[in-house]
Amino acid sequence: MKTLLTLSWRNIWRHPARSSVLLAAVIAGLWAGVVTVGLVNGLMQQRIDYLIESEITHAQVHHPEFQAEGYSWLYIPDHAEIVEWLENDERVVSFTSRTITDGMLQSPIKTSGVRIRGIDMPSETRTTNFHDNLVAGEYLDSDIRNAIVIGERLADEHNMELGNRVVLTFEDVDNELTSASFNIVGLFRSASTDYDERNVFVRADELNALLSDTPVHHEIGIMLTDETRAAEVVDALNSEFSGIRAQTWRQLSPELSMLVELGGVMVVLITLIIMLALAFGILNTMLMALFERMREIGMLLSIGMSRRRVFGMIMLEAGILTIAGAAAGMILATLSIQYFSDRGLNLEMFAEGAAQIGFDHIIYPTLSVAEYITILAVVVMITLLASLYPAFKGIRINPLEAARDA
Numbered sequence: 276m277k278t279l280l281t282l283s284w285r286n287i288w289r290h291p292a293r294s295s296v297l298l299a300a301v302i303a304g305l306w307a308g309v310v311t312v313g314l315v316n317g318l319m320q321q322r323i324d325y326l327i328e329s330e331i332t333h334a335q336v337h338h339p340e341f342q343a344e345g346y347s348w349l350y351i352p353d354h355a356e357i358v359e360w361l362e363n364d365e366r367v368v369s370f371t372s373r374t375i376t377d378g379m380l381q382s383p384i385k386t387s388g389v390r391i392r393g394i395d396m397p398s399e400t401r402t403t404n405f406h407d408n409l410v411a412g413e414y415l416d417s418d419i420r421n422a423i424v425i426g427e428r429l430a431d432e433h434n435m436e437l438g439n440r441v442v443l444t445f446e447d448v449d450n451e452l453t454s455a456s457f458n459i460v461g462l463f464r465s466a467s468t469d470y471d472e473r474n475v476f477v478r479a480d481e482l483n484a485l486l487s488d489t490p491v492h493h494e495i496g497i498m499l500t501d502e503t504r505a506a507e508v509v510d511a512l513n514s515e516f517s518g519i520r521a522q523t524w525r526q527l528s529p530e531l532s533m534l535v536e537l538g539g540v541m542v543v544l545i546t547l548i549i550m551l552a553l554a555f556g557i558l559n560t561m562l563m564a565l566f567e568r569m570r571e572i573g574m575l576l577s578i579g580m581s582r583r584r585v586f587g588m589i590m591l592e593a594g595i596l597t598i599a600g601a602a603a604g605m606i607l608a609t610l611s612i613q614y615f616s617d618r619g620l621n622l623e624m625f626a627e628g629a630a631q632i633g634f635d636h637i638i639y640p641t642l643s644v645a646e647y648i649t650i651l652a653v654v655v656m657i658t659l660l661a662s663l664y665p666a667f668k669g670i671r672i673n674p675l676e677a678a679r680d681a
Contacts, residue, residue, distance in 0.1 A: 294596065297560045301600025302607065304553035305654050309608030312545050312650060313640030314620065320641055325466050329405045331527050332370075332496035333505045336512060339520040341493055345390075347376040348448040350491035352518040357495065360515060366508055368498045371398035374479045375493040376486065378445030380425075382433040389429075389475050391443060393482030402498050405463075412437045412461035415478055422478065423457035426471025427464045435459060443475075448487045455485055550654055554661040561593060561665035589669050593662030601654055605647070615640050 327333060336357060338349040351357065354372065361370050374393035379386050396415055400406050406414045415422050423441065430436065437459055444454040457477060465471055483490045499505060505523040512521035619637040 293560060293563070297557060297596055298600045298603075300553055300556050301597060301654070301658060302604040304549055305601055305604030305650070306608045306611065308545060308549045308650050308654065309605070309642065309647070310611050310640065311549070312646060313608075313612045313615075313642040314638050315545065316642060316646070317616075317638045317640040321639065322466070326528060327502070327524055329403050329408070329465070330470075331524050332402060333499045333502055334497040334509050334512075334521060334523050335527055336495040336497070336519050336521045337493065339518070341375075342520075345375075345377045347446055347486050347491070347493070348450065350374075350448070350493050351495065353516055354492045354495075357512070357516055357519070360512070361495070361497065364508070364511075366499050366501075366504050368500055369398070369402040370495055370497045371395060371402040372479070372492040373399075373494040373496065374482050374486065374491060376445045376482070378443050380429070380433075380475060381442040381444065382435055382439075384433045384435075387429065387432070387472070389443075389473055391445060391482065392474060392476050393479035394476055395479050402496055405465075408463040408465045409461050410464045412459070414461050415476060417460040419458050419460055421455060421457045421481055422460040424461035424463055424476040425459060426468075426474065427462045428468050428471040429473075429475070430459070430462055432472065437462065443477075445486075447485065448491060453485050547653060547657070550657040554657050557593070557658055557661040558664060561589075561662050562668070565589070565665045565669055585669055586666050589666040590659070590662055593659060593666075597655055597658040600658075601651060604654075605651060609647075612640050612642055 336351060338351055341349040358370075358372070361367050372395060376391050378389060378391050380389045394415070400414075409424070410427055412424070413422075415424055423443075425435075425441070433441070435441065439459050440456050441459065442454055442456050444452060447453050463471065463476075479492075480490070497508070499508060502524075505525075509521040509523050509526075512519065616639055619639050621637050
């Protein structure tokens with residue numbers, strides 16, 4: 276083994292430039308794979324965390340038909356009993372009730388269709404961090420009557436600013452049209468420009484006064500001690516109360532659930548794509564090295580070296596380069612991930628397009644230990660597989676033909 280290791284080491288550095296290029300290719304391939312997967316993971320995780328913590332929470336309760344129809348008279352029955360149940364459940368960290376209806380926002384410029392969200396300030400700020408999206412003014416804690424917070428994008432479209440008035444028109448629980456004037460006290464900017472254009476926030480008690488003689492609630496957002504307990508809490512709510520539909524965040528947002536499920540597959544897929552491209556370069560380099568050493572390998576076979584040892588020598592050369600390149604690439608990639616995890620990678624040039632689909636342009640990459648191991652295993656496997664053909668070709672060399680051709 277010591278002899279094979281010595282021969283392999285000398286063969287590697289017989290052509291330093293070529294070996295260095297191959298080493299650099301392995302390092303670059305591994306670095307690119309790790310950083311790419313880290314960025315994709317970070318992008319998906321940020322989107323998931325944002326939606327859970329700012330909008331949909333771990334679970335929600337609605338009238339069974341509300342999400343499909345959106346009418347104000349489809350409110351949650353037995354709201355007080357559900358609230359009491361949630362207050363006494365140790366799995367629940369916090370919850371908030373919302374009054375929601377679809378309507379029209381009218382300004383002197385134009386009219387836009389919006390979803391009007393009536394919120395209870397104390398419970399909403401305990402349950403979500405959507406108030407962190409406020410970019411100007413106040414978040415409904417103003418003393419101004421009929422206060423409203425709208426998206427910055429919506430305000431720009433209507434050429435409105437803080438202090439201006441807009442008119443909201445919607446149907447009450449008796450299916451009668453009602454309108455009221457609201458004063459803009461705040462502007463928000465979320466991760467999605469589409470959300471900013473279609474949602475406005477008012478106080479729940481002021482909206483309820485326009486919708487019904489008695490308070491009605493259309494949504495309860497629930498945050499739990501552990502996201503994994505969402506399914507059991509939802510099942511318990513659906514069993515305990517009739518006329519409601521409780522759902523987990525995965526059920527409320529199937530696309531987010533799909534992102535989580537595909538996370539592991541994407542790690543392998545992205546790494547395979549990058550490394551398959553690299554494998555052709557490795558194969559070409561190893562074949563070039565083999566053809567230059569045909570006579571030398573023929574002589575080794577002539578003096579008694581077994582074909583198995585020749586095969587081992589060629590694979591050992593590939594193994595040394597792979598392990599060295601993988602180690603250097605992994606160190607470089609880990610440092611890159613740590614650097615951008617703290618500071619974020621600002622892709623400002625794609626900010627507008629990312630916002631259209633609800634993603635942030637500042638990405639904080641993340642990678643688990645299991646994903647590091649998976650990527651490293653894929654890199655080593657692909658590199659060694661690319662070296663098998665040159666190794667098999669090497670052991671099929673005829674010593675006499677190799678000497679004659681030389």
